[in-house]
Amino acid sequence: MTHPSDTGPAPVLALKGISKSFGAVRALRDVSLELFPGEVHALAGENGAGKSTLIKTLAGVHRPDTGQVLLDGAPVVFHGPGDARDAGIAVIYQEPTLFPDLSIAENIFMGRQPRKALGRIDHRATHDATAALMQRLGVDLDPDRPARGLSIADQQIVEIAKALSFDARVLIMDEPTAALTGSEVARLFGVVRTLREQGAAVLFISHRLEEIFEICQRVTTLRDGAWISSEPLDGMTEDDLVRRMVGRDLEELYPKQDVTPGEVALSVRRLTREGVFTDVSFDVRRGEIVGLAGLVGAGRTEVARAVFGVDRWDAGEVEVDGRRLTNGAPSTAMAAGLALVPEDRRAQGLVMDMSIERNIGLTGLRTTVKAGLMDRGAERSRSLDWAVKLQVKYARIADTVNTLSGGNQQKVVLAKWLATGPKVLIVDEPTRGIDVGTKAEVHRLLSQLAADGVAVLMISSDLPEILGMADRVLVMHEGRLAAEIPRTDATEETVMAAATGRAAA
């Protein structure tokens, strides 16, 4: 592996002493960064550390208050994203925006298609140029296929191809893997390696530390807007990186306590929703954390929705604490002691325009009531109580939840459900998109809840999280339960084998 050294090639893009403030908030303080051709460089830091501001500075969206951007060693000033693009800098976002009705080739060459006489678009040339780009990336995508229906992974490939068509030398990838499955991540990394070999510089952002170690050579860490370090990843451990990000020794990321499971609290029997999942049966006992693993689309979230009653099931039954649940009725599931922290906190978990107080209060509409009227005092103290217990960081409890960071929003969702005193807690992707510090807090909380006798069912696409937290792992494959693996036997290999249908359990 070649590492850029002091005597090696010059950085293609560098930031020197960049500071940027928004009002009283200092988003970046004296940050420096060097990107060399042929390297994949990780940008690490918790939510709010300044990563987004830094990316936007590189992409020409923000102009720094002080400091310099150097392109091939010469200072440049970007007046907008167009300047950055012309300088060969491209940003690939987590969720690309393509024109769904145009073909892949048309998307890539939108507004600058090769022309024939009389200004007619040369479809043949557009097609061929796109095919050449795909070949360069080592990907098999038909240039004439419409963008509609492409997976997010394929859409990212199209964006990367588009960047290459602009002769981009620097690619900034902002959490590209957040919405990808395991095999899609592998393919993306293949493309990134190809780009690196062709001499591109890649700035890679991810909350998944193992990905950083897999694909990157060097890492720059930010904390609270300040530059902490830039160094090779060789010889570093995940703990080292986390320590730089959070500025202290993180208590264990997976603080799983040992518990002796109690009685069955959630019992799912032969649950079927036609065309979605089939014949799913499992139990979760008091004190247990059961992981529900599987590929995206395997039907995990759908099972959780049906159990909670947001969707109806076609056959089977669900019992919570011995009480049979009504099909399609979340209110009876709640009354029986079931809580669901849903997958999409912005659309499902929270009413974004409502205050923290009222969002937590939504699950208490039956309890914080006096003589048929809302007991506002009781509602406020219930909400405050749980917001404080979960250490939600907010200015005022009456602030709307859309003013909070992702991690704090997730804590509000948890607060909202823990306030109901659930016997069974289903959490769907409980730590997606939240920083490592908050992640550890959520894990500690789940572990404590289990120790207190709550039955926890945890759906997660984050394998280390499943392996680190679950007493047992259920694996779904194509709508069916493919395997049940005890904690002692659960490894990435056994879980992935079951998830991809390679093992009969």
Next chain:
Amino acid sequence: MPESLTRAVRWDTVVGALLVVVLLLSFTTVDGFGNALNLSFLIGNTLPIALIALPMTLLVVSGEIDLSVASTAGLSGAVMGALWNQGMAIETIIPICLVIGVVCGLVNGLLVTRLGLPSLAVTIGTLAAYRGIAQIVLGSDAVTDFPTQYLDFAAGRIGDTFVPYALLPFLVLLAIAVVALHATPFGRSLFAIGASEEAARFAGIRVKRQKLVLFVLTGLMASLTGVFWALHYASARYDNATGLELSVVAAVLLGGIDFDGGKGTLGGAIAGVFLLGALQNVMSLQDVSAQSQIVVTGVLLVLSVLGPRVARQIAVARAGRRSAAAPPVSKAPTPTS
């Protein structure tokens, strides 16, 4: 204070202040406005709008709308007239009319909640259907000979004051509606549904049932309004209250109820109702034609949708100046504890 709340409060205040200004101007500059008789007319003529505005406010807060209310009122009046012609006792007729309103609301509600159709489309359809049924029921007759004590109650006022008898039961209904929307779990759930139906469902709120209840209540209030209308104007015709839905929706939106749901207060809506009522009264006193009054109502409807939006943009612009393009708080560095 959350942006949504401050905006609602501000717009409420704007409409309330506007109402006061219009009333003061009218008292001082419009001949014949300030006397008790005219004021009782103003209130009496505004009551049909106000009565339907109560459930309509709740409906719009929850993200739905019912445009069939005026037709339901017309149908209710037509049935009243037809049954009266049959010689039935008014004490029997009125409950029947109310049941018909409940059925009308139920049909709307079931079409919206069971079939998942948009309420705007459903109630435009039933707007036509209910009015058609009204015409079938009563034809082009006008029934006027209802018992005097009922007519007197619906059209009369307390002594020489400006207070119509009918205002008193309305105030009771208003109080009930205010409490229901702003102080009960039911009302709280309506705001949640209007702001994010999916999040409300995931919080265990019975979204469809709440909406069905609202449509039924709206039908009930529309039929009650139909009965009041026929008695107040001593005329039951199939085309009673035609176009009233326009005034109701205009008034409710004028009062700051967000058309997209989830925001607004009943106080604002009622201020909007009486603002519209006062303007209509003044225009009548000034001999403005009925057609022109409809134009004014339509313009107000457009302004009422624009108003809160402009107010919000001003608020955002102000906030922007205060913190000079500050990023959302989520982007601000947060200490890790």
